[in-house]
């Protein structure tokens with residue numbers, strides 16, 4: 001079996017490292033040929049990792065795991081097509097939803113990513129977890145079987161949309177308020193920001209329910225309780241992207257929920273305002 005991971009960042013490099021020393025031949029593909037350093041935070045182990053230039057790769061892989069940011073996907077769509085044969089299976093190891101519609105290939109699996117890490121080029125640090133959730137079918141079952149000897153945990157779901165929407169709603173609240181508040185999760189100590197967060201999740205929950213997802217009405221409270229367990233100094237990816245003036249993954253998170261709200265004619269005034277402010281930051285980052 002041949003497998004390539006596209007995007008040698010925090011998630012992609014962690015996945016490639018988790019698959020090392022297995023029977024699977026794994027290529028890690030990035031912008032250029034280079035060597036990165038991979039740091040396992042829990043054990044302080046360090047490894048050198050080889051990256052091959054995506055543009056110069058012409059292999060047809062059986063599995064592709066895409067781990068670029070959602071804002072970077074458009075730039076590699078032609079590369080993805082070039083690396084596929086008819087039966088290639090593509091896993092999108094990204095936050096958000098809706099990106100699969102951009103890929104002109106029949107077998108795309110949007111995944112929910114539970115891998116925590118950070119890249120400061122050329123160093124990648126892996127903090128916690130090596131887990132991807134994907135839709136269960138005979139192909140993902142076969143892959144999960146092959147990966148049992150690896151560190152990468154492939155959790156198979158009967159209805160991946162449910163897991164995707166759950167993570168979307170978790171990201172919707174905390175990513176939005178930390179980015180707009182330019183603060184870590186301690187932003188929730190401010191009642192007005194906690195209320196905004198709650199209103200955003202409530203709106204998202206109504207959209208999810210209109211999309212056919214079954215969540216308990218208490219989900220907003222449950223998510224707010226989860227946030228209370230976050231360390232106060234913990235930032236979110238959107239907070240870090242905004243403060244580093246990088247493009248924001250809003251199209252795949254807040255933007256996706258807004259699009260679904262429009263389909264169902266659901267009013268989302270808090271989401272609309274938050275998205276306008278985030279879009280402004282995103283566009284500034286793209287032109288800077």
Ligand code: NAP
Nearest residue numbers: 007008009010011030031068069072094095113116117119
């Ligand atoms: P990241 O560290 O920025 O990694 C993205 C990688 O893609 C970078 O190495 C980047 O290369 C590479 N890339 C960008 N454009 C490329 C191109 N045209 N060709 C080849 N490689 C390209 O991002 P990440 O944190 O791994 O996040 C990946 C996805 O996982 C995101 O959707 C994120 O929201 C999600 N996620 C992340 C975490 C986390 O803890 N990091 C947790 C859960 C979910 P350069 O480094 O050279 O720019």
